Amino acid sequence: MGTPSSPNAPDPHDGEAAGRLAPSLPRRIAHFDLDTFFVSVERALAPSLIGKPVLVGGSGGRGVVASASYESREFGCHSAQPMSQALRLCPQAVVVPPHFDRYQESSRAFHTILRDESPIVEPSGIDEAYADLTGLGEGGTGARAAAERVRARTREELNLPVSVCIAGSRTTAKVGSDRAKPDGLLEVPVGEDAAFLAPLPLRELPLVGPRFGEQLAALGVRTIGGAAALDARWLEQRFGRAGVVLSERARGLDPTPVRAGGRGARSVSREVTFGEDVTDLERLRRTLRDHAERVGSDLRGQQRRARTVTLKLRWADFTTLNRSRTLERPVQSTDDLAAAGWGLLDELLARESLRPVRLIGLGATNLVEDAVQLGFDDGSARRAEQVDRAVDEIRGRYGRDSVTRGM
DNA sequence: TCTGGGGTCCTAGGACCC
DNA sequence: TCTGGGGTCCTAGGACCC
Numbered sequence: 001m002g003t004p005s006s007p008n009a010p011d012p013h014d015g016e017a018a019g020r021l022a023p024s025l026p027r028r029i030a031h032f033d034l035d036t037f038f039v040s041v042e043r044a045l046a047p048s049l050i051g052k053p054v055l056v057g058g059s060g061g062r063g064v065v066a067s068a069s070y071e072s073r074e075f076g077c078h079s080a081q082p083m084s085q086a087l088r089l090c091p092q093a094v095v096v097p098p099h100f101d102r103y104q105e106s107s108r109a110f111h112t113i114l115r116d117e118s119p120i121v122e123p124s125g126i127d128e129a130y131a132d133l134t135g136l137g138e139g140g141t142g143a144r145a146a147a148e149r150v151r152a153r154t155r156e157e158l159n160l161p162v163s164v165c166i167a168g169s170r171t172t173a174k175v176g177s178d179r180a181k182p183d184g185l186l187e188v189p190v191g192e193d194a195a196f197l198a199p200l201p202l203r204e205l206p207l208v209g210p211r212f213g214e215q216l217a218a219l220g221v222r223t224i225g226g227a228a229a230l231d232a233r234w235l236e237q238r239f240g241r242a243g244v245v246l247s248e249r250a251r252g253l254d255p256t257p258v259r260a261g262g263r264g265a266r267s268v269s270r271e272v273t274f275g276e277d278v279t280d281l282e283r284l285r286r287t288l289r290d291h292a293e294r295v296g297s298d299l300r301g302q303q304r305r306a307r308t309v310t311l312k313l314r315w316a317d318f319t320t321l322n323r324s325r326t327l328e329r330p331v332q333s334t335d336d337l338a339a340a341g342w343g344l345l346d347e348l349l350a351r352e353s354l355r356p357v358r359l360i361g362l363g364a365t366n367l368v369e370d371a372v373q374l375g376f377d378d379g380s381a382r383r384a385e386q387v388d389r390a391v392d393e394i395r396g397r398y399g400r401d402s403v404t405r406g407m
Numbered sequence: 408t409c410t411g412g413g414g415t416c417c418t419a420g421g422a423c424c425c
Numbered sequence: 426t427c428t429g430g431g432g433t434c435c436t437a438g439g440a441c442c443c
Contacts, residue, residue: 037443057411064411066443079443084408125414125443209441241417242440266415273411308435318410322437361412 026190028133028143028166029258030118031173032150034110035161035182037127038067041106042096044159053093057083062273066098070182103127106158113153117146122262128177130170132258144187151185168193169254175204175224193252198225205249212242224250264367268298268306271361277316278357281349285342291362292338293405297392299364305330306364309340313348314359323348330368333384334391334405337364 034040038056043049053072057065063083075090087093107126114121118131133143147164154162161183165176172193179200180186188196197205203213205224221227227235228250235243248254270291278284288311299306309331310324323344331337341362394403 061408062411066411080411082409082411085410088408127443206442207440211440267413269413271412310436320438324436326435359411 025135027168028136028190029168029170029173030131030133030143030147030164030166031170031177032114032129032131032147032162032164033177033181034127034154035163036067036069037106037160038098038103039069039096040160041102042099044106045102049094049096053077053090054096055083055086055090055093056096056098057086059083059095059097060275062275106160109158110154110160110162113150113157117150117153120258120260122258122260124262130173130258133166144185147185167196169252170256170258171206171249171254172197172252174206175200178204194225194228197250197252198223198228200224202227205246207242207245207249212239212246215239264302264304266367267363267365268295268302268367269310269312269361269363270294271312271359273314273359274357278360279354281354284345284357284360287360288341288345288362289334289338289405291360292341293334293391295362295364296332296334296337296388297395299332299367299370300388300392302367303370304367305332305370306337307366307368308364309337309344310361310363310365311341311344311348312359312361312363313345313357316356316358318358320359321348324363324365326366330366332370333388335384335388337362 039049039054042054042056051071052069053075054069055065055072055077056067057063057079061084065077065079065081065083065086068077068079068081068086072086072090072093075093077086077090077093083095087095103126110127111121111123111129114129114131118133120132122130124130131146133146136143136146143166147166151162151164154160163177163180163182163184163186165173165180165186165188167173167176167188168190172188175197176186176188200223202208202216202222202224205227208216216222216227221230227246230247232244232247235247237243239246272287272291278287295306307330308324308326310322312320312322314320325340325344327336327340331340391403391405
């Protein structure tokens with residue numbers, strides 16, 4: 001395989017390096033995407049759901065659809081839709097509350113199959129992954145055969161349908177796996193990425209969301225080929241970096257390598273939308289502390305610390321604010337994270353009065369490896385960390401609700 | 408009966424330093 | 426004393442993705 005063994009080795013797919021290094025094999029990038037993932041996992045566990053319109057998501061007043069079966073989509077249901085709206089469109093739908101631990105488990109098993117069958121796998125979210133199948137050869141050893149094995153094993157071992165596209169770049173493979181659904185395999189022949197993309201609606205290109213799509217539609221551009229035909233410099237002037245990327249991707253150019261294992265997370269956060277708006281400051285502070293506990297636990301599990309802590313607030317009118325603070329020393333403990341969150345909340349409320357709060361969240365960014373030496377006078381910090389470790393340990397064994405801390 | 412929760416990346420302005 | 430430019434960090438917001 002053309003994998004660089006050292007992190008500093010030039011990427012064989014990156015621009016000129018490709019020509020100088022290997023006798024450049026055509027890139028074969030696969031994108032795997034589990035179909036209606038949450039619904040499929042629920043069906044694997046409860047076959048009575050098969051064939052019915054199923055909506056996985058929050059059923060409360062503010063719940064949204066996380067995953068909608070194809071039967072429900074016939075009625076106009078889709079993910080991210082308010083559940084109330086989905087049920088108006090399809091009253092006979094079966095609503096299933098999400099079971100994220102089950103999805104994590106299936107996701108892990110799926111990624112294990114992928115790593116068995118492909119040399120370089122980059123997970124991309126819970127239900128998809130890229131694989132670099134370049135140089136696998138033809139026939140039984142080829143890229144297509146590897147993709148077929150993944151599909152067969154995922155179906156047999158996990159009872160889950162997965163769609164895949166093999167193409168010359170990540171972007172094309174990603175667009176193609178959507179086109180392959182449900183439960184299909186699509187291969188874009190070598191050198192035909194641009195031709196494959198050209199007739200497709202622009203909105204199918206990742207990067208083009210509602211907003212960008214609208215701006216481009218206003219210019220009369222509605223297909224990927226239409227964007228490919230525009231002058232690249234003009235796109236850059238008009239849209240900046242997004243214009244440059246659009247121009248390249250629309251022409252099937254995307255040298256981004258598949259990175260084995262992906263990268264570590266850049267941030268960790270928790271947030272909650274209350275069932276009803278909250279004006280009780282103590283309740284907000286308690287919620288922030290719960291978030292700090294879980295964010296801290298994640299950081300400790302990853303052996304990382306955060307240099308920056310962010311408070312997120314959403315008022316009842318959906319206005320959303322972020323307030324962040326970069327600390328002198330990177331933090332990891334529940335106490336430090338909570339203190340930073342409370343401080344940000346206090347500062348905010350010193351400037352504007354408290355309005356009914358719909359959502360409150362706490363985030364940790366600017367993450368660094370946990371190599372910080374505590375000074376000799378940091379006895380209290382050391383004790384706090386010991387408590388954190390003990391709490392993590394008990395929760396790991398007996399579940400999250402097994403320990404309750406005071407404020 | 409509006410709009411979840413977890414992320415990534417980009418932009419833009421201001422502070423600060425050289 | 427005035428003026429300029431570049432680079433980096435921090436903060437806030439927003440588009441986009443699953």
